[in-house]
Amino acid sequence: MTDSDTNAAIQALLRPNIRSLTPYSSARDDFGGDAEVWLDANENATSPLGLQGMNRYPSTRHQELRETLSHIYGVADSDIFAGHGSDEAIDLLMRAFCTPGEHRVLSLAPSYGMYQVSATINDLSYDEVQLAPDFTIDLDALIHALTPSTRITCICSPNNPSGNTFSSAAIERLLNSFDGLVVVDEAYIDFAPEDSVLSLHPKYSRLVILRTFSKAWGLAGLRLGTAIAHPAVIRALYAIKPPYNLNNPTLDISDQLVEKQQQVRERVKEIIDERERMAIELDKLNFVQQVYPSKANFLLVQVTKAQAVYKHLLRHGIVVRDRSRLPGCENCLRFTIGSYEENERLLNALSLFTP
Numbered sequence: 001m002t003d004s005d006t007n008a009a010i011q012a013l014l015r016p017n018i019r020s021l022t023p024y025s026s027a028r029d030d031f032g033g034d035a036e037v038w039l040d041a042n043e044n045a046t047s048p049l050g051l052q053g054m055n056r057y058p059s060t061r062h063q064e065l066r067e068t069l070s071h072i073y074g075v076a077d078s079d080i081f082a083g084h085g086s087d088e089a090i091d092l093l094m095r096a097f098c099t100p101g102e103h104r105v106l107s108l109a110p111s112y113g114m115y116q117v118s119a120t121i122n123d124l125s126y127d128e129v130q131l132a133p134d135f136t137i138d139l140d141a142l143i144h145a146l147t148p149s150t151r152i153t154c155i156c157s158p159n160n161p162s163g164n165t166f167s168s169a170a171i172e173r174l175l176n177s178f179d180g181l182v183v184v185d186e187a188y189i190d191f192a193p194e195d196s197v198l199s200l201h202p203k204y205s206r207l208v209i210l211r212t213f214s215k216a217w218g219l220a221g222l223r224l225g226t227a228i229a230h231p232a233v234i235r236a237l238y239a240i241k242p243p244y245n246l247n248n249p250t251l252d253i254s255d256q257l258v259e260k261q262q263q264v265r266e267r268v269k270e271i272i273d274e275r276e277r278m279a280i281e282l283d284k285l286n287f288v289q290q291v292y293p294s295k296a297n298f299l300l301v302q303v304t305k306a307q308a309v310y311k312h313l314l315r316h317g318i319v320v321r322d323r324s325r326l327p328g329c330e331n332c333l334r335f336t337i338g339s340y341e342e343n344e345r346l347l348n349a350l351s352l353f354t355p
């Protein structure tokens, strides 16, 4: 396929009203140059609250941040969308590429709940294919579940809440099995970088990879997530996003990200070490049936009575995630790996549980 063929194929996937949309153009988009006096955006010339710089609107195209992200991911800045968390990218992808009441979204079960919520908000039917009891994927079943109306397939890898990853070969087979977008949510990939599908990005224009700064980078409160895809997909997301989706503090942090990569890697290693220690300790408890292997910063643990354990932990001031109502997660709790002290408190409280 030539570049123009690829662009045309992506254009054809866009919702017709989005294909013909003239995006909102902010004051700063209209005037792209530099100046000394800015009287174009009805801002306040000073900050009465003394918050320097907050009186100015943030950048809409995030050029500086995208250059930083380009450096971190090793992909062109034209292939990166920066969003208000990766949850924003999930919603924007559905809005740009799916027609309400007509198209369908396909995912796996159990998986991240936002795919279904975003699909429902956008009035898209949601289909899911159950993972095997050990959470491996039945690719034939997934491909069988594709319909002519399926526009987006969401695969979370490492999967939340099961913690396992899916292979690049599986993602490639899916990409070759239908014409829509394959979204691979790599929110936890910093804990298993060897399992990323990023190397497929140059080859597949319909592959969208989601990353976030909320987990390994410890910036959940900042709200910064990204989508990596073909420039035609990224242009569509920039065309429909709210103009000022990222705020100044988020954009200002970009010059710190590259130099902090080593600290992030060290923290990731600590979390992984703690995860493996916790897996061994949890396995020793008599009411623990199974600790599922995890490539993320959490452990999915099957116990004899999830509700009772959950309530017991609450009485000790510890809140974990009860996943027992999800299909395939009967009696499962999800424990985030905390600090050493927090993990010790969890183990201590669990040791006091009488089944």
Ligand SMILES: *Cc1c(COP(=O)(O)O)cnc(C)c1O
Pocket (backbone or CB within 6 Å): 084, 085, 086, 087, 088, 112, 156, 160, 185, 187, 211, 212, 213, 214, 215, 220, 223, 224, 225
């Ligand atoms: C936490 C999480 C996200 C979150 O992203 P934000 O960038 O904080 O919006 C996305 N996907 C999965 C699977 C997650 O677990």
